[in-house]
Amino acid sequence: MTFKFSLSKHYTALVYSWLAAYGDVEEEFSEQFGEHIAPQTGKMSSAEFENVSANFLKWFTSQPGTTFNPALKIVDLRDRNAGRGIIATADIPPETELFTIPRSAIISVETSELAQRLPELFEELPDAETSDTTQGNGNRNNDNDHDEATVDLPASWLNLILILLYETFHHSTSRWAPYLSAIPSTPSQFDTLMFWTQNELAELQASVMPSKIGKDSANKMFRERIIPVVKKHADIFYPFNASQLSDEELLQRCHAIGSLIMSYAFDLQPDEDEDAADENEDGWVEDQSKPSTMGMVPMADMLNADAEFNAHLSHGDDALTMTSLREIKTGEEVLNYYGPLPNGELLRRYGYTSIKHARYDVVEISWNLVKQVLENGEREDSKRNQVQQLIAKVEQDEDMDVQEGFLLERETEGPNDQGLYDQMAQFVKFPDELVEAVTSIVSELLEQESQARPSRNTGDEKKQLKRRVLVTLREITRKRLDQYATSREHDEEILRRDQASRRLKHALVVRIGEKQLLKEAGDWAERTLAKYREDVTGSNDPPPRKKQKR
């Protein structure tokens, strides 16, 4: 069986890591556009909510070529902050067709009225250069310095933003009206990091996630590449006689639509039997060399998701089909998969966290922190000078590329073909590049020491080196943990009390996950060190220390 990796959401997620961005947009949607904006699901009564779901389902099933398994039901999951979702109302066997969406029902360049009215727009937009991406799992030079991610959107993104601006401006006459009413459209409906206040973001403590939001460059992008297009073609974008939005209002509309695309849109791959994607040994297709267009896929985006999931979307020539991967029991939620994302990234892109995604948590270690630990490891000035010289040498070594920083992560396999995991994720090693850089510096230091005091040579230089490297790595995890204002235990206690706001809970899950990973990395260094401790004597290994945090 061949899966598209992350069931297509992966590309969306990657693309959005270019966008990575949204201003602290207050909810200021103009009254004049109220009629075009879907009601806020958060504030809707249950009856209204059900009504919107029912209208959407009726519209969906009336589209030529759609199917919807009668053992499914769209439900209100707002009591657990999960919006709409789909559950099974009867046991569903594996490999059962859940629903089918013909390509003609998807909102994309192929189906868009805007693309028919202004075809030149969709030929004009060149792909933006992706000079600095902020991909979630990539290494990045960051010392919790909160530098801003820069943003460049590929054409498929810009195209879909224009198309959705058009459709939402023309909501009441859009052929997707009942669908547009069922998906979010205002900033207050998103919990993605773009819409968090500074105080809320501060709850992420030393996580690098706030630095990845990139709202300034998103603003720039919208101002330069979207707003001028809408203004130039105002007669087409706005319904007849409708008043036009100010630049600020348009900017806010772009932010909401950008967030919608980030958390709802799919990349529309060609028929998966035809394309040339690379399939790995587990049957997961990990990359698409050239993702084609992006689209909003009604019903497929009503599914919530988790790291363990039970449904898969396949891309056929004429239609996309959602299929069960294993038995889905009565009452169980049908779940999609957004990819191997750490909770920080899940929160940034999708506005929620899940304990099952903790296996993918990561912690970034900046080169600055590594330097600090190496320098502080030496008490004498002369030795510190030596270390600084060695650090400078490593920094000039292009092969090492240390400025990018390093990523701590666990070893973990992907989900199996039932959407489950066969093994636990485990921390098994520090990043090779980090070990290499530290080893290169420590080995030269030891060499200099042994030349200065040949009488102290033990003949066990290799073990000595290994040990000093491990001590440094352990110290790096401690210093990185110190950058967080509170202890993991303290955070867990707040979560346990269950009185935190929704966003604080998400922040807690992210920072607890990162602290937990740092603990596992430190414990791993400690355990490995124990193997060498008895053999080697005479080092400046600082004694284990306990620092109390609140």
Ligand SMILES: C[S@@+](CC[C@H](N)C(=O)[O-])C[C@H]1O[C@@H](n2cnc3c(N)ncnc32)[C@H](O)[C@@H]1O
């Ligand atoms: C494609 S939509 C899924 C449908 C969505 N629940 C709705 O009401 O329209 C993706 C969004 O659903 C929410 N979501 C998805 N999976 C979730 C989960 N496991 N728990 C909570 N919220 C989830 C997040 O807000 C995410 O941005």
